[in-house]
Amino acid sequence: MQIKAAIFDMDGTLVDSLMLWDIFWTAFGEKFMGGKKFVPRREDDKAVRTLPLKEAMELIHDRYGFGENGAKLLAISTAIMEDFYSSQVQLKKGVREFLEDLAAKNVKMCIASATAQDLIALTMKHLELEKYFSAVFSCGGTGKGKESPDIFLEAQGHLGAGIRETWVFEDSLVAIQTAASLGMKTVAIYDQYNYGQDEMQRIADFYIAEGETLLKLPEIEENP
Numbered sequence: 001m002q003i004k005a006a007i008f009d010m011d012g013t014l015v016d017s018l019m020l021w022d023i024f025w026t027a028f029g030e031k032f033m034g035g036k037k038f039v040p041r042r043e044d045d046k047a048v049r050t051l052p053l054k055e056a057m058e059l060i061h062d063r064y065g066f067g068e069n070g071a072k073l074l075a076i077s078t079a080i081m082e083d084f085y086s087s088q089v090q091l092k093k094g095v096r097e098f099l100e101d102l103a104a105k106n107v108k109m110c111i112a113s114a115t116a117q118d119l120i121a122l123t124m125k126h127l128e129l130e131k132y133f134s135a136v137f138s139c140g141g142t143g144k145g146k147e148s149p150d151i152f153l154e155a156q157g158h159l160g161a162g163i164r165e166t167w168v169f170e171d172s173l174v175a176i177q178t179a180a181s182l183g184m185k186t187v188a189i190y191d192q193y194n195y196g197q198d199e200m201q202r203i204a205d206f207y208i209a210e211g212e213t214l215l216k217l218p219e220i221e222e223n224p
Helices: 020-032 042-048 053-064 070-087 095-104 117-127 150-159 173-182 197-203
Strands: 005-008 108-113 136-138 166-170 185-189 206-208
Touching (some): 005 150, 020 070, 042 053, 070 117, 108 150, 117 136, 136 150, 150 166, 150 173, 185 197
Parallel strands (some): 005 108, 005 166, 108 136, 185 206
């Protein structure tokens, strides 16, 4: 398998972190519903997982009235996330070995994530990932989510490889759809907290199913 450049999502792709939304829902139930269990509507739960955190918290405030405003809810959620990413989050199985193999084969790598830059930095420090990636791009920087091609084009431009030589590793259907529409090669990764697995499997060039890791991919060819 020939890869010259690789763009990685972080949550659900590199790290096992999407259960964080369940942590949010539990915390919101305790704080705003007198300890009752909070379960957002399916469409809202689906939407917030692909939005920058600021927009996600504005949506939850608008739909459910939690917090004085979206900014207050953002402050609460940010504190939860800072603790999680700095001390609790873990790599998904096979990720470090796969990154080591790419680095040894001279594949250029960067991260493109909807997660805020400072939280990505906490994760990279906690898990010692800095050496693998030449840059980090966040949807907060472009002001657009992954339904827009902006973040992928920015990352691809940084890495300097052609569209067809740039691979995108993602667990989000929206992101896979966007990257595939640009002509980038795609690897879709199963995560139990994400929607659209059947459609991702249909669209992506490769699909990492439940119980599999990135190490199932064909051998990577070395770049000059």
